[in-house]
Amino acid sequence: MSKVIKFILSFLVLFAFISCSKTPYTNRTQLIMFSPQQEMQMGYQSSREILKKEKISKDPRLNSMVQRVGKNIANAAKRDDYKWEFYVIDKDILNAFCLPGGKIFVYKGLFKAVENDDQLAVVMAHEVAHALARHGAERVSMIQLAQIGQVVGGAVLQGSKYENIFNAAYGLGAQFGVILPYSRTFEYESDEIGLYLMTNAGYDPNESIKFWQNMKKLKKGANPPAFLSTHPADNDRIARLKELIPKALKYYK
Template sequence: MIAALAILGLLTSCATHRSPTGRDQMLLFSPQEMAQMGDQSFAQIKQKETIATDRTTNAYVRCVADGIITALGDDPAAWEVVVFDSEQVNAFALPGKHIGVYTGLLEVATSQDQLAAVVGHEVAHVLARHSNERVSRSQLSNAGLQIADIFLKGNANRDIYMAGLGLGVQVGITLPYGRTQESEADVMGTELMARAGFNPAEAVTLWHNMGEASTGNAPPQLLSTHPSHSTRIGDLKELQPQVQPLYQRARGQGITPRCKR
């Protein structure tokens, strides 16, 4: 058991890259491979979900997304932006330059700035190569569990040990890393929306709205891939002195998005 855990620890400590915030990252896949995965995933989502046809809603979401993409220094035409007609309060971005926004989100993100906070956050996940991290860590975690299973074969307590090891992998590796990624995307996304001329103070308002829209059944923060609403709001408030100058500079340069639903 100790040997299996040692091997698992060795496998999951192979950090070979740095994130945009200077954090160690383990990335096993090339940008081309991740873009291909993103293309395939987005195509499957479009087949599964209902695509919104309302022109005003599509134009509004596209306007906000274009502002974020332009702040990256990228061409908005290179990104595919799709609005899905669903009550889900959700949005995502995928490698390969894809953005999906669910109409349910627009009932919670009630302004262009709040929507920009979400889109900026999701695009930040792509910029920080978080998908690559998650896929890479999943691959190595599965390999570690397979090694442990071999070591424990014939042990009378094998099932108990494997169940405990699986929980250890989840809580000790996957979930905390998810929280780190979420916090990193909050920082990068808020900076990005500020550079795009969206008011970063509205990111705080957004998460107040998210908290009010929650069902009250959110899991404890320790076992959640997302920081709690209160933690996230506190972190975003502390971030304001850093991002407000970026916002004021953008406004001074005439970057003033006017996206209307």
């Protein structure tokens, strides 16, 4: 059997163990090597570690805002298997995140960019969209697949004159061709799903433009946090959101 056929067969066997799922609203097919139960367990454990490590804000205004908007977004997500929890972390950071299973953390610093509930809904719906679309598990699956691909390919070509070329090309190819563009895909996808979700929850999608303009102003001159450098440029995401607003308004009740 030729080495190429062996290589292709190894991949086919591998893919048989992978589940295909689809993203909500955008219906993109994904390859994920974890069960939703495993993923939720991981999300739950990380959330307990964060609660131990971080100082949770007791500010009544910020907390009531996060609980109110969070509940509305969670209702619109229609996922009874998620155990929703919403927290404000007492740190001056322009960021928020959602762990698998529905644990949402918003940093206090982010409220500098938030003028009203609709704008908080932009951020929270974006983060919820990452969790609903299982982006974390998908990303880890991509990295594992790339590693397995490298091991399998390296083994098949072992000793041949192509071995070194393959390893070098595959390592770079997997990183730049597959994994890195994924993070950008995830950001745009969460913007889109988040926009539909917030509109579904009764918020005004036009406020997404104002929110990202506020973020743009705040970031000027400051060191961009890691979260922003992996995120698309604000002008690009504002342009994309403007295009999507008419579609989002169809979800408005």
